Amino acid sequence: MAPTLAIVGATGAVGTVMIDIINNRETVPWGEIRLIASARSAGKKITVRGQEHTVVELAPEAFDGVDIALFDVPDEVSAQWAPVAAERGAIAVDNSGAFRMDPEVPLVVPEVNAEKANERPKGIIANPNCTTLSMMAALGALHREFGLRELVVSSYQAASGAGQEGIDRLQAEIAAVAGKGVGERAGDVAEALAAAGLPAETPFKAPLALNVVPWAGSRKDDGWTSEELKVRNESRKILGIPDLKVSATCVRVPVVTTHSLAVHATFEREVTVEQAHRLFEAQPTIVLQDDHDNGVFPTPAGVVGEDPTYVGRVRQALDFPNTLDFFVCGDNLRKGAALNTYEIAETLAK
């Protein structure tokens, strides 16, 4: 019998993209599809593959008969409800941070470590953080051939990493600074936002329009942010390299959706640009945009809304042996969240 799929958080930003992905697949392996959300959204009607569904309220009984439950809800909601889904017999695929570093929960990127999805003693599989995910297809392909040893990464992260609230805030800030000629005097952007009546409280800790903000996530020890430590710890777990050396600096930029990363990656063996190009071209989930002679490279606004990871600006480091520098763009709501979660479910359904 065709398995039953549940989407928990079906009415959120990522849940909406999950439904869009399901609507655009040629075929899906599911029998029933069940949409689950908080009491506030229960009763809402959403059309999935031509059929109207009514959103049901999150409750233990909502998981009865469910084979795979995709979760995109806050950490504390996942922490409480993913085990409930698992108890009722579902495999929970969770996109929160609640279980990612749990040694009994695999952290899965299908094109890198699909086999890990079968080792899930808690009945829970975790989906990585969107920043880490943006570079995993590219690094997984390179690691298999050349043995990754070190990573220095700087991010250019989109506003939608902070959800719909982040998107709305950035768009409101852009409207507030447009035509004002600000950005040439310290604090004049902040003054323009205040003059437009935007609340001083923002998801970004500082103005994001006409600015970049070297802070993402929450405060951790020794000067690091949670986002920077996730890049380090999740990369190690997904790639299966417990001693991978990682330094990450996570920076928010005024882009709506799609995270970009400047990656400096050192391998056990020498790797040329041509070898890297061939690997990227052979990987169905990567699109190579790297024609240096004609100035072709990926940008977030050029690839947003697309499924693949886009890679370009591939260079052999001039002074570091066995090292590549490259630039990668990935839609943080798709491969960075909804798409990878859904691909894990597809892997399980096979």
Add this chain to the structure above:
Amino acid sequence: MAPTLAIVGATGAVGTVMIDIINNRETVPWGEIRLIASARSAGKKITVRGQEHTVVELAPEAFDGVDIALFDVPDEVSAQWAPVAAERGAIAVDNSGAFRMDPEVPLVVPEVNAEKANERPKGIIANPNCTTLSMMAALGALHREFGLRELVVSSYQAASGAGQEGIDRLQAEIAAVAGKGVGERAGDVAEALAAAGLPAETPFKAPLALNVVPWAGSRKDDGWTSEELKVRNESRKILGIPDLKVSATCVRVPVVTTHSLAVHATFEREVTVEQAHRLFEAQPTIVLQDDHDNGVFPTPAGVVGEDPTYVGRVRQALDFPNTLDFFVCGDNLRKGAALNTYEIAETLAK
């Protein structure tokens, strides 16, 4: 007798900032100040320290009696005219790329290598590229104590790196996308720019509003851009470390003015965050904004228009020995161009 100062390119974006700096100094060591520009701007009246000056046309005689001539003009104009100024007895301080890598021309950042200003066989001193300059005060201070060995740098470069044309283009793009809800579908930003009637030709090779563009400067060999090679070669020359290992990725961001850099720097000796903080606090041209507990860090829109280099997010790398990660913001029109050029002139006048 007080020396005569000339400003060549006095009516340009950087020339204007030079005059602003002169107007705001408590005292200046100059007797005459002479403003020089192309025929198009000659005859224009500009007030400097309360006195009206008439801009004179660039010509050999314009340098007669000049002791120090500051140049901010295109590379080819500098290449032709800085030697003319030197022949007529002036010291030319040049902010173009024409002479930076000439072994007979010193590349000077006063707080790092002021003594080099005295070795100028051609009568020419070069001012570094603005991206390199943004991190030099911080790296110079660290290098003196700990011995810099390796640098991995990602930039977040402002639109004004492409001059007034770059500023105007970014502001026009921001106006074109404001309130349009674009940035969620590939190419919709570019469509909004076209719909607003903006020319497809841009200084940035791609839309900059709601985007980041991993390209700055011109195409060089092996996948590198001129800007990335400048960061490498100029850092080596200024710091006097011919074998410094450098990888840079230069990315344009939708910020009006002030370049930011995420720096991963490896030293000969161990360096703690506390030691780095003390060095930065002791350096008069650096402002430390690094209160991790309270989320205090520099951003470009927060410090634009200010003279110092702002440093924050200082962290000891978790996996790389003797390595610091930090974030730096510097106004690319001030310390990155006009200010450092003027500071070289002040050093010479002493």
